Amino acid sequence: MRPFFFSYKSISISWYMFFTLVSASFGYIMASILATEYREKKDKIQDIYLILLIVGFIGARFGYVLRHPDLYRDNIFSLFKLSHYNLSFLGGILSGFIALIFISRIYGIAIEKLLSIFTTAFYLSMAIGIWVLRFDRLLLSLDHFKILLLSLMFLVGMVLELALGRRFKNKYTSITILLATVFAYYILI
Protein backbone atom coordinates (compact mmCIF):
# COMPACT_ATOMS: atom_id res chain seq x y z
CA MET A 1 0.00 0.00 0.00
CA ARG A 2 1.33 3.42 -0.90
CA PRO A 3 1.38 6.19 1.68
CA PHE A 4 -0.50 8.38 -0.81
CA PHE A 5 -3.80 7.66 -2.51
CA PHE A 6 -2.49 9.10 -5.76
CA SER A 7 0.77 10.67 -6.77
CA TYR A 8 2.11 11.79 -10.10
CA LYS A 9 5.29 13.88 -10.25
CA SER A 10 4.75 16.73 -7.79
CA ILE A 11 0.98 16.22 -7.59
CA SER A 12 -0.12 13.99 -4.78
CA ILE A 13 -3.46 13.29 -3.15
CA SER A 14 -3.05 12.01 0.36
CA TRP A 15 -5.24 9.32 1.86
CA TYR A 16 -6.33 11.98 4.32
CA MET A 17 -7.70 14.17 1.52
CA PHE A 18 -9.34 11.20 -0.18
CA PHE A 19 -11.02 9.93 2.99
CA THR A 20 -12.14 13.44 3.92
CA LEU A 21 -13.89 13.75 0.56
CA VAL A 22 -15.46 10.30 0.70
CA SER A 23 -16.66 10.55 4.30
CA ALA A 24 -17.91 14.12 3.85
CA SER A 25 -19.86 12.97 0.79
CA PHE A 26 -21.48 10.15 2.78
CA GLY A 27 -22.44 12.64 5.49
CA TYR A 28 -23.83 15.01 2.87
CA ILE A 29 -25.99 12.28 1.35
CA MET A 30 -27.24 11.20 4.78
CA ALA A 31 -28.08 14.79 5.79
CA SER A 32 -29.95 15.27 2.48
CA ILE A 33 -32.00 12.08 3.03
CA LEU A 34 -32.78 13.06 6.62
CA ALA A 35 -33.87 16.53 5.49
CA THR A 36 -36.79 14.92 3.66
CA GLU A 37 -37.54 12.69 6.66
CA TYR A 38 -37.67 15.68 8.97
CA ARG A 39 -39.69 17.68 6.46
CA GLU A 40 -37.09 20.33 5.98
CA LYS A 41 -35.92 21.88 2.73
CA LYS A 42 -33.10 19.79 1.31
CA ASP A 43 -31.08 22.75 0.02
CA LYS A 44 -31.27 24.48 3.39
CA ILE A 45 -29.95 21.39 5.18
CA GLN A 46 -27.24 20.96 2.55
CA ASP A 47 -26.14 24.57 3.05
CA ILE A 48 -26.01 24.06 6.81
CA TYR A 49 -24.00 20.86 6.33
CA LEU A 50 -21.35 22.73 4.36
CA ILE A 51 -21.25 25.52 6.94
CA LEU A 52 -20.83 22.96 9.73
CA LEU A 53 -18.11 21.17 7.81
CA ILE A 54 -16.08 24.36 7.52
CA VAL A 55 -16.79 25.51 11.09
CA GLY A 56 -15.98 22.01 12.38
CA PHE A 57 -12.59 21.99 10.65
CA ILE A 58 -11.75 25.48 11.87
CA GLY A 59 -12.84 24.57 15.40
CA ALA A 60 -10.86 21.34 15.33
CA ARG A 61 -7.79 23.24 14.22
CA PHE A 62 -8.20 25.97 16.83
CA GLY A 63 -8.82 23.36 19.49
CA TYR A 64 -5.47 21.79 18.66
CA VAL A 65 -3.65 25.13 18.48
CA LEU A 66 -5.08 26.20 21.86
CA ARG A 67 -3.82 22.97 23.38
CA HIS A 68 -0.34 23.46 21.89
CA PRO A 69 0.23 27.23 21.78
CA ASP A 70 4.01 26.88 22.09
CA LEU A 71 4.18 25.15 18.70
CA TYR A 72 2.56 28.05 16.90
CA ARG A 73 3.80 31.10 18.78
CA ASP A 74 6.63 31.70 16.31
CA ASN A 75 5.05 29.87 13.38
CA ILE A 76 1.82 31.65 12.76
CA PHE A 77 1.59 30.47 9.13
CA SER A 78 1.71 26.85 10.24
CA LEU A 79 -1.82 27.31 11.50
CA PHE A 80 -2.99 26.66 7.96
CA LYS A 81 -1.16 23.38 7.59
CA LEU A 82 -3.80 20.75 8.22
CA SER A 83 -3.53 17.06 8.83
CA HIS A 84 -5.64 14.69 10.91
CA TYR A 85 -2.87 14.62 13.50
CA ASN A 86 -3.12 18.30 14.26
CA LEU A 87 -6.88 18.54 14.64
CA SER A 88 -8.79 18.29 17.88
CA PHE A 89 -11.84 15.99 17.86
CA LEU A 90 -13.38 17.82 20.81
CA GLY A 91 -12.65 21.22 19.26
CA GLY A 92 -14.50 20.20 16.10
CA ILE A 93 -17.52 18.91 18.00
CA LEU A 94 -17.77 21.92 20.31
CA SER A 95 -17.49 24.43 17.48
CA GLY A 96 -20.05 22.48 15.43
CA PHE A 97 -22.42 22.41 18.38
CA ILE A 98 -22.10 26.16 19.04
CA ALA A 99 -22.58 26.84 15.32
CA LEU A 100 -25.75 24.71 15.36
CA ILE A 101 -27.24 26.83 18.15
CA PHE A 102 -26.74 29.99 16.07
CA ILE A 103 -27.88 28.31 12.85
CA SER A 104 -31.04 27.09 14.59
CA ARG A 105 -31.95 30.70 15.42
CA ILE A 106 -30.96 32.13 12.06
CA TYR A 107 -32.76 29.49 9.97
CA GLY A 108 -35.65 29.04 12.39
CA ILE A 109 -35.25 25.26 12.65
CA ALA A 110 -35.64 23.48 15.98
CA ILE A 111 -32.28 22.59 17.52
CA GLU A 112 -33.36 18.99 18.23
CA LYS A 113 -34.07 18.48 14.53
CA LEU A 114 -30.72 19.92 13.51
CA LEU A 115 -28.91 17.92 16.16
CA SER A 116 -30.54 14.71 15.06
CA ILE A 117 -29.80 15.28 11.36
CA PHE A 118 -26.22 16.42 11.74
CA THR A 119 -25.07 14.10 14.48
CA THR A 120 -26.34 11.17 12.36
CA ALA A 121 -24.40 12.49 9.35
CA PHE A 122 -21.37 13.06 11.59
CA TYR A 123 -21.40 9.49 12.95
CA LEU A 124 -21.61 8.09 9.43
CA SER A 125 -18.75 10.28 8.20
CA MET A 126 -16.58 9.34 11.15
CA ALA A 127 -17.32 5.60 10.80
CA ILE A 128 -15.77 5.75 7.34
CA GLY A 129 -13.26 8.58 7.83
CA ILE A 130 -11.57 6.97 10.83
CA TRP A 131 -10.11 4.33 8.46
CA VAL A 132 -7.68 6.89 7.08
CA LEU A 133 -5.58 6.06 10.14
CA ARG A 134 -5.06 2.61 8.68
CA PHE A 135 -4.63 3.61 5.06
CA ASP A 136 -1.95 6.25 5.31
CA ARG A 137 -0.17 3.85 7.67
CA LEU A 138 1.37 6.66 9.63
CA LEU A 139 3.24 5.43 12.61
CA LEU A 140 1.27 7.46 15.10
CA SER A 141 -1.75 5.55 13.98
CA LEU A 142 -3.85 3.13 16.01
CA ASP A 143 -3.89 -0.61 15.66
CA HIS A 144 -6.20 -2.32 13.24
CA PHE A 145 -8.72 -3.69 15.74
CA LYS A 146 -8.98 -0.39 17.60
CA ILE A 147 -9.87 1.39 14.36
CA LEU A 148 -12.58 -1.21 13.71
CA LEU A 149 -13.95 -0.66 17.23
CA LEU A 150 -14.02 3.11 16.73
CA SER A 151 -15.69 2.73 13.37
CA LEU A 152 -18.34 0.39 14.79
CA MET A 153 -18.82 2.73 17.75
CA PHE A 154 -19.72 5.56 15.38
CA LEU A 155 -22.11 3.25 13.51
CA VAL A 156 -23.77 2.34 16.82
CA GLY A 157 -24.05 6.07 17.61
CA MET A 158 -25.74 6.56 14.25
CA VAL A 159 -28.20 3.71 14.79
CA LEU A 160 -29.01 4.95 18.30
CA GLU A 161 -29.60 8.47 17.03
CA LEU A 162 -31.82 7.22 14.23
CA ALA A 163 -33.76 4.95 16.56
CA LEU A 164 -34.08 7.20 19.61
CA GLY A 165 -33.65 10.71 18.25
CA ARG A 166 -36.96 10.82 16.41
CA ARG A 167 -38.87 8.80 19.00
CA PHE A 168 -38.14 11.13 21.90
CA LYS A 169 -37.90 14.36 19.87
CA ASN A 170 -35.77 15.85 22.59
CA LYS A 171 -32.45 17.64 22.20
CA TYR A 172 -31.13 15.93 25.32
CA THR A 173 -31.37 12.51 23.66
CA SER A 174 -29.04 13.59 20.84
CA ILE A 175 -26.71 15.37 23.27
CA THR A 176 -26.55 12.29 25.53
CA ILE A 177 -25.74 10.00 22.60
CA LEU A 178 -23.13 12.49 21.36
CA LEU A 179 -21.52 12.79 24.80
CA ALA A 180 -21.47 9.01 25.19
CA THR A 181 -19.84 8.66 21.77
CA VAL A 182 -17.20 11.32 22.51
CA PHE A 183 -16.51 9.70 25.88
CA ALA A 184 -16.17 6.24 24.29
CA TYR A 185 -13.92 7.73 21.58
CA TYR A 186 -11.47 9.14 24.11
CA ILE A 187 -11.48 5.91 26.11
CA LEU A 188 -10.76 3.82 23.02
CA ILE A 189 -8.18 6.13 21.52
Next chain:
Amino acid sequence: MNRKVIAIMLIALVLVWGLYFFTMEGNKEAKEEKLPQQDVVEENNGDSVDTEEVVDKEASELAIDKLAPNFTLESLDGEMVSLKDYRGKIVLINFWATWCKFCDQEMPDLQRLHQENDDLVILAVDVMEEREEVEKYIEKGGYDFKVLLDPKGEVARTYLVGGFPTSYFVDEDGMLLGGVPGMMTYAQMNQILEDIRGN
Protein backbone atom coordinates in the same frame (compact mmCIF):
# COMPACT_ATOMS: atom_id res chain seq x y z
CA MET B 1 -37.21 4.47 9.12
CA ASN B 2 -36.75 5.63 5.55
CA ARG B 3 -35.63 2.95 3.07
CA LYS B 4 -32.87 5.22 1.86
CA VAL B 5 -31.53 5.60 5.40
CA ILE B 6 -31.53 1.82 5.86
CA ALA B 7 -29.79 1.42 2.50
CA ILE B 8 -27.08 3.93 3.41
CA MET B 9 -26.60 2.27 6.80
CA LEU B 10 -26.14 -1.11 5.13
CA ILE B 11 -23.72 0.38 2.62
CA ALA B 12 -21.75 1.93 5.49
CA LEU B 13 -21.67 -1.37 7.36
CA VAL B 14 -20.50 -3.28 4.30
CA LEU B 15 -17.94 -0.56 3.60
CA VAL B 16 -16.56 -0.68 7.16
CA TRP B 17 -16.39 -4.46 7.06
CA GLY B 18 -14.72 -4.29 3.64
CA LEU B 19 -12.19 -1.75 4.88
CA TYR B 20 -11.42 -3.95 7.85
CA PHE B 21 -10.73 -7.01 5.70
CA PHE B 22 -8.92 -5.06 3.03
CA THR B 23 -6.48 -3.55 5.50
CA MET B 24 -6.10 -6.91 7.25
CA GLU B 25 -5.22 -8.59 3.91
CA GLY B 26 -2.54 -5.92 3.43
CA ASN B 27 -0.94 -6.93 6.72
CA LYS B 28 -0.97 -10.63 5.84
CA GLU B 29 0.62 -10.02 2.44
CA ALA B 30 3.36 -7.96 4.02
CA LYS B 31 4.16 -10.69 6.54
CA GLU B 32 4.15 -13.41 3.88
CA GLU B 33 6.47 -11.37 1.67
CA LYS B 34 8.83 -10.74 4.55
CA LEU B 35 9.34 -14.37 5.57
CA PRO B 36 10.93 -15.86 2.41
CA GLN B 37 13.29 -12.89 2.16
CA GLN B 38 14.59 -13.50 5.67
CA ASP B 39 15.19 -17.16 4.74
CA VAL B 40 17.31 -16.18 1.73
CA VAL B 41 19.51 -13.93 3.85
CA GLU B 42 20.02 -16.70 6.37
CA GLU B 43 20.85 -19.27 3.68
CA ASN B 44 23.42 -16.97 2.07
CA ASN B 45 24.97 -16.46 5.47
CA GLY B 46 26.92 -13.30 4.82
CA ASP B 47 27.11 -13.61 1.06
CA SER B 48 24.12 -11.42 0.55
CA VAL B 49 25.27 -9.48 -2.53
CA ASP B 50 22.79 -11.12 -4.93
CA THR B 51 19.92 -10.61 -2.55
CA GLU B 52 20.85 -6.98 -2.09
CA GLU B 53 20.84 -6.38 -5.85
CA VAL B 54 17.35 -7.78 -6.16
CA VAL B 55 16.31 -5.76 -3.18
CA ASP B 56 17.47 -2.52 -4.79
CA LYS B 57 15.54 -3.21 -7.98
CA GLU B 58 12.41 -4.06 -6.06
CA ALA B 59 12.67 -1.08 -3.78
CA SER B 60 12.48 1.65 -6.37
CA GLU B 61 9.01 2.70 -5.30
CA LEU B 62 7.84 3.96 -1.94
CA ALA B 63 5.39 1.52 -0.41
CA ILE B 64 4.62 0.58 3.16
CA ASP B 65 5.63 -2.93 4.24
CA LYS B 66 7.94 -3.18 1.22
CA LEU B 67 11.66 -2.54 1.11
CA ALA B 68 12.38 1.14 1.60
CA PRO B 69 13.87 2.75 -1.54
CA ASN B 70 17.60 2.71 -1.13
CA PHE B 71 19.63 5.88 -1.52
CA THR B 72 23.24 6.93 -1.28
CA LEU B 73 24.02 10.44 -0.10
CA GLU B 74 27.04 12.29 1.13
CA SER B 75 27.17 12.95 4.84
CA LEU B 76 28.48 16.11 6.47
CA ASP B 77 31.66 14.12 7.28
CA GLY B 78 32.20 13.61 3.56
CA GLU B 79 31.50 9.86 3.50
CA MET B 80 28.97 8.22 1.18
CA VAL B 81 26.14 6.70 3.18
CA SER B 82 23.53 4.23 1.90
CA LEU B 83 20.35 3.29 3.63
CA LYS B 84 21.14 -0.38 3.15
CA ASP B 85 24.34 0.04 5.20
CA TYR B 86 22.11 0.06 8.24
CA ARG B 87 20.37 -3.30 7.86
CA GLY B 88 20.03 -4.83 11.30
CA LYS B 89 19.11 -1.51 12.88
CA ILE B 90 15.96 0.53 13.01
CA VAL B 91 16.42 3.61 10.85
CA LEU B 92 14.67 6.92 11.29
CA ILE B 93 14.95 8.98 8.11
CA ASN B 94 14.19 12.58 8.94
CA PHE B 95 13.80 15.08 6.09
CA TRP B 96 14.49 18.59 7.27
CA ALA B 97 15.89 22.03 6.45
CA THR B 98 17.63 24.66 8.55
CA TRP B 99 14.93 27.30 7.91
CA CYS B 100 12.13 25.01 9.13
CA LYS B 101 10.93 26.07 12.61
CA PHE B 102 9.35 22.72 13.48
CA CYS B 103 12.52 20.87 12.41
CA ASP B 104 14.40 23.16 14.76
CA GLN B 105 12.10 22.17 17.63
CA GLU B 106 12.37 18.49 16.75
CA MET B 107 16.16 18.32 16.50
CA PRO B 108 16.96 18.18 20.26
CA ASP B 109 14.52 15.28 20.61
CA LEU B 110 16.17 13.46 17.72
CA GLN B 111 19.50 13.96 19.45
CA ARG B 112 18.12 12.60 22.71
CA LEU B 113 16.66 9.60 20.90
CA HIS B 114 19.98 9.01 19.14
CA GLN B 115 21.86 9.02 22.46
CA GLU B 116 19.42 6.76 24.27
CA ASN B 117 18.90 3.99 21.67
CA ASP B 118 21.71 1.80 20.41
CA ASP B 119 19.47 -0.10 18.01
CA LEU B 120 18.40 3.09 16.24
CA VAL B 121 20.14 5.06 13.51
CA ILE B 122 19.01 8.56 12.67
CA LEU B 123 19.60 9.74 9.13
CA ALA B 124 18.76 13.43 9.05
CA VAL B 125 18.47 14.28 5.37
CA ASP B 126 18.85 17.99 4.73
CA VAL B 127 17.03 18.90 1.54
CA MET B 128 18.47 21.29 -1.03
CA GLU B 129 20.68 23.50 1.12
CA GLU B 130 24.29 24.57 1.05
CA ARG B 131 26.73 22.40 2.98
CA GLU B 132 28.17 25.39 4.89
CA GLU B 133 24.75 26.43 6.09
CA VAL B 134 23.94 22.92 7.33
CA GLU B 135 27.35 22.52 8.96
CA LYS B 136 26.91 25.79 10.84
CA TYR B 137 23.46 24.75 12.05
CA ILE B 138 24.53 21.28 13.20
CA GLU B 139 27.61 22.61 14.93
CA LYS B 140 25.62 25.26 16.74
CA GLY B 141 23.08 22.69 17.95
CA GLY B 142 25.78 20.21 18.95
CA TYR B 143 24.05 17.33 17.15
CA ASP B 144 26.07 14.22 16.46
CA PHE B 145 23.70 11.96 14.54
CA LYS B 146 24.27 11.30 10.82
CA VAL B 147 23.37 14.29 8.69
CA LEU B 148 23.10 13.67 4.96
CA LEU B 149 22.86 16.17 2.14
CA ASP B 150 20.24 15.81 -0.57
CA PRO B 151 21.34 18.77 -2.75
CA LYS B 152 18.88 18.19 -5.60
CA GLY B 153 16.03 16.92 -3.45
CA GLU B 154 15.96 13.61 -5.34
CA VAL B 155 15.64 11.43 -2.25
CA ALA B 156 13.00 13.76 -0.82
CA ARG B 157 11.04 13.35 -4.06
CA THR B 158 11.36 9.57 -3.98
CA TYR B 159 10.02 9.64 -0.41
CA LEU B 160 7.16 11.95 -1.48
CA VAL B 161 8.12 14.58 1.05
CA GLY B 162 5.51 17.32 0.95
CA GLY B 163 6.70 19.39 3.92
CA PHE B 164 9.28 19.58 6.67
CA PRO B 165 9.90 17.79 8.87
CA THR B 166 8.82 14.41 7.53
CA SER B 167 10.08 11.20 9.08
CA TYR B 168 10.06 7.61 7.92
CA PHE B 169 10.85 4.52 9.95
CA VAL B 170 12.61 1.51 8.44
CA ASP B 171 12.93 -1.76 10.31
CA GLU B 172 15.97 -4.01 10.76
CA ASP B 173 15.18 -5.85 7.49
CA GLY B 174 15.00 -2.64 5.49
CA MET B 175 11.20 -2.65 5.32
CA LEU B 176 9.46 0.70 5.25
CA LEU B 177 7.14 0.75 8.24
CA GLY B 178 5.47 4.11 7.72
CA GLY B 179 5.96 7.79 8.11
CA VAL B 180 5.01 10.82 10.11
CA PRO B 181 4.44 14.10 8.31
CA GLY B 182 5.19 17.00 10.61
CA MET B 183 6.96 17.34 13.90
CA MET B 184 7.01 14.51 16.41
CA THR B 185 7.35 14.95 20.13
CA TYR B 186 9.88 12.93 22.06
CA ALA B 187 7.06 10.84 23.55
CA GLN B 188 5.67 10.07 20.10
CA MET B 189 9.09 9.02 18.80
CA ASN B 190 9.51 6.70 21.76
CA GLN B 191 6.03 5.28 21.32
CA ILE B 192 6.78 4.44 17.68
CA LEU B 193 10.09 2.84 18.61
CA GLU B 194 8.40 0.73 21.26
CA ASP B 195 5.78 -0.35 18.72
CA ILE B 196 8.47 -1.33 16.22
CA ARG B 197 10.35 -3.35 18.81
CA GLY B 198 7.12 -4.93 20.00
CA ASN B 199 6.22 -6.06 16.48
